[in-house]
Amino acid sequence: MQPIGQTPKEFILSIDALTVSFDGFKAVNDLSLYVDENEIRVIIGPNGAGKTTVLDLICGRTKATSGSIKFEGRELTKMREHEIVHAGVGRKFQNPSIYEDLTVFENLELSFPRGRSVFGALAFRRDQEVIDRVEEVAEMIFLKDQLRTDAAILSHGQKQWLEIGMLLIQKPRLLMLDEPVAGMSVAERVKTADLLNTITKNQSVIVIEHDMKFVEDIAHRVTVLHQGKVLSEGTMDRVKHDPKVVEVYLGH
Amino acid sequence: MPTVGFLFSKKEWLYLAILAALLLIVLPASVDIFRLNLIGKYLTYAFVALGLVLLWGNGGILSLGQGIFFGLGGYCMAMFLKLEASTPEATKIQSTPGIPDFMDWNQVTALPFWWQPFHSFTFTLLAIILVPSVFAFIIGAAMFKRRVGGVYFAIITQAVAAILTILIIGQQGYTGGVNGITDLRTLLGWDIRTDSAKLILYFINAGLLIGVLLLAQAVRMSKFGRLLIAMRDREDRVRFSGYDVSNFKIFIFCLAAAISAIGGAMFTLQVGFMSPSFVGIVPSIEMVIFAAVGGRLSLFGAIYGALLVNAAKTTFSESFPELWLFAMGGLFIAVVMAFPFGLAGVVKDYVEPFVARRLPVLLGRGRAPQPQAAQ
Numbered sequence: 001m002q003p004i005g006q007t008p009k010e011f012i013l014s015i016d017a018l019t020v021s022f023d024g025f026k027a028v029n030d031l032s033l034y035v036d037e038n039e040i041r042v043i044i045g046p047n048g049a050g051k052t053t054v055l056d057l058i059c060g061r062t063k064a065t066s067g068s069i070k071f072e073g074r075e076l077t078k079m080r081e082h083e084i085v086h087a088g089v090g091r092k093f094q095n096p097s098i099y100e101d102l103t104v105f106e107n108l109e110l111s112f113p114r115g116r117s118v119f120g121a122l123a124f125r126r127d128q129e130v131i132d133r134v135e136e137v138a139e140m141i142f143l144k145d146q147l148r149t150d151a152a153i154l155s156h157g158q159k160q161w162l163e164i165g166m167l168l169i170q171k172p173r174l175l176m177l178d179e180p181v182a183g184m185s186v187a188e189r190v191k192t193a194d195l196l197n198t199i200t201k202n203q204s205v206i207v208i209e210h211d212m213k214f215v216e217d218i219a220h221r222v223t224v225l226h227q228g229k230v231l232s233e234g235t236m237d238r239v240k241h242d243p244k245v246v247e248v249y250l251g252h
Numbered sequence: 253m254p255t256v257g258f259l260f261s262k263k264e265w266l267y268l269a270i271l272a273a274l275l276l277i278v279l280p281a282s283v284d285i286f287r288l289n290l291i292g293k294y295l296t297y298a299f300v301a302l303g304l305v306l307l308w309g310n311g312g313i314l315s316l317g318q319g320i321f322f323g324l325g326g327y328c329m330a331m332f333l334k335l336e337a338s339t340p341e342a343t344k345i346q347s348t349p350g351i352p353d354f355m356d357w358n359q360v361t362a363l364p365f366w367w368q369p370f371h372s373f374t375f376t377l378l379a380i381i382l383v384p385s386v387f388a389f390i391i392g393a394a395m396f397k398r399r400v401g402g403v404y405f406a407i408i409t410q411a412v413a414a415i416l417t418i419l420i421i422g423q424q425g426y427t428g429g430v431n432g433i434t435d436l437r438t439l440l441g442w443d444i445r446t447d448s449a450k451l452i453l454y455f456i457n458a459g460l461l462i463g464v465l466l467l468a469q470a471v472r473m474s475k476f477g478r479l480l481i482a483m484r485d486r487e488d489r490v491r492f493s494g495y496d497v498s499n500f501k502i503f504i505f506c507l508a509a510a511i512s513a514i515g516g517a518m519f520t521l522q523v524g525f526m527s528p529s530f531v532g533i534v535p536s537i538e539m540v541i542f543a544a545v546g547g548r549l550s551l552f553g554a555i556y557g558a559l560l561v562n563a564a565k566t567t568f569s570e571s572f573p574e575l576w577l578f579a580m581g582g583l584f585i586a587v588v589m590a591f592p593f594g595l596a597g598v599v600k601d602y603v604e605p606f607v608a609r610r611l612p613v614l615l616g617r618g619r620a621p622q623p624q625a626a627q
């Protein structure tokens with residue numbers, strides 16, 4: 001959290017005046033958002049507020065109509081998707097997006113950041129470094145005993161973890177998670193909150209979430225989106241008592 | 253992942269041994285040279301089917317235009333052979349001796365510049381691989397960089413196959429037109445029309461096919477192979493894991509094209525001509541059917557699929573030529589509906605469990621069939 005009045009720290013991510021318009025409908029409208037180094041930022045807001053679209057814009061899936069997204073000083077809006085990943089941004093999709101026909105090990109291995117070119121992939125060898133790292137991440141995401149399991153038969157919650165693991169293995173400096181605990185049991189949610197709290201020691205995280213209990217467990221700061229704009233921002237406590245937020249989101 | 257040995261699992265090595273024995277020993281020993289030559293022709297389609305296993309089965313990219321590459325490979329070889337057959341002495345009755353006969357018939361009076369390099373055998377061998385690869389690269393780059401995929405890609409490959417056919421037929425004076433390039437005789441002075449040459453060519457073809465099968469398996473066993481499967485299932489996840497997906501698609505498309513072209517060149521050598529009827533839409537779709545019947549995820553299946561469907565085609569179309577296309581269409585629908593993984597799927601689901609019960613020693617001491625790394 002950035003103390004006011006002191007020399008401003010470098011933000012890891014600064015979004016300025018970002019707008020995207022789908023046939024005239026502004027899903028994200030003049031949005032500005034700043035995320036600190038090692039911060040867990042949670043974005044909440046009603047359905048259709050534009051939360052997923054913000055992540056799409058950051059990771060290059062959707063092209064911005066105007067505005068700027070700077071990550072560690074680099075302009076992301078001009079970069080291609082895989083270049084954004086190489087720059088250090090990882091993104092989890094709203095629906096668990098894993099390779100069902102491959103094993104947990106292979107899912108993680110494919111995400112290991114080496115051999116990402118065509119010939120790199122052909123020449124890639126599964127050496128000890130890869131195996132160690134896959135096992136290390138599998139341990140973090142509670143799937144150590146499932147490494148040889150086909151990803152298709154994991155439970156919904158385990159698939160969510162696996163996708164988080166696929167990001168962790170890339171060591172991104174900004175991790176973006178779209179509803180990571182959707183479909184998880186209460187116990188799984190608690191474990192996921194612990195996981196996120198551990199990993200932010202060296203990365204920043206943006207999380208989109210509807211589950212308020214979970215948000216309270218992890219958020220350093222909360223941004224409330226509404227109709228593509230920031231409605232309110234601050235600590236969970238402050239946001240929770242903001243009358244505007246209560247009216248459009250938390251009230252029902 | 254199940255522990256697999258070098259390249260293949262133990263069971264797959266057994267399948268390879270069976271295939272090699274069949275192609276290199278059983279068939280040559282049991283059929284006459286006329287039929288063996290016919291089988292050799294079928295096996296040239298198996299190259300295309302192998303490419304389709306990589307491209308379509310593993311990569312999920314359906315091309316309905318693989319005849320393009322089979323044809324390009326075949327034409328490159330045919331151009332070389334035709335030039336060799338068109339010596340000034342052999343063509344001295346023409347108004348312009350020394351050029352291919354069809355050029356002379358079409359009032360072409362000099363060998364076009366792009367035919368010239370095909371005097372060289374080394375150039376021809378390179379061209380057989382490179383011409384189709386470059387062509388595939390151009391199509392692939394134009395499509396995949398723009399994220400054209402799925403049905404649209406399939407339709408565009410069809411369109412290209414159709415255009416190429418029309419072009420070949422239209423440019424009679426340079427391509428031999430609808431008849432193709434015919435009356436090929438010798439390869440570096442070696443008469444390819446004799447029975448002994450046909451036997452040798454059969455073995456070269458079968459050997460190359462097994463070589464390509466090993467190459468394809470090596471690709472499948474690499475991380476590239478697993479990425480193909482990942483791209484087929486979750487293209488976006490691959491992209492947002494830092495891969496430039498289009499490059500991978502272009503590469504596999506080029507590889508499948510080059511493999512098909514080897515088949516085309518071997519076709520020309522064994523059958524003695526090349527014509528646009530192997531380039532267009534119908535042959536391209538037939539090649540997809542070979543892969544589908546054999547099992548689009550199985551390299552072995554692709555080879556057996558090409559053999560069996562073609563054998564059926566020959567038998568069937570001799571007796572009921574007009575019904576063959578319907579039979580083929582029916583076969584395709586039946587396979588897709590009832591056996592989505594083709595012959596290979598049937599073997600895996602029914603034959604292997606049966607054999608495993610009867611022959612525990614052969615397949616790993618009575619264990620259930622091992623899970624396969626890549627079917």
Ligand SMILES: Nc1ncnc2c1ncn2[C@@H]1O[C@H](COP(=O)(O)OP(=O)(O)OP(=O)(O)O)[C@@H](O)[C@H]1O
Binds near residue numbers: 027
């Ligand atoms: N590619 C697109 N084309 C057109 N409209 C889009 C596109 N992507 C998103 N939208 C629209 O933009 C709005 C914001 O969508 P978005 O998915 O960002 O909402 P969200 O806040 O993530 O909602 P939820 O909580 O339901 O996930 C919606 O009205 C959606 O229909």
Ligand SMILES: [Mg+2]
Binds near residue numbers: 052053178
């Ligand atoms: Mg959303």
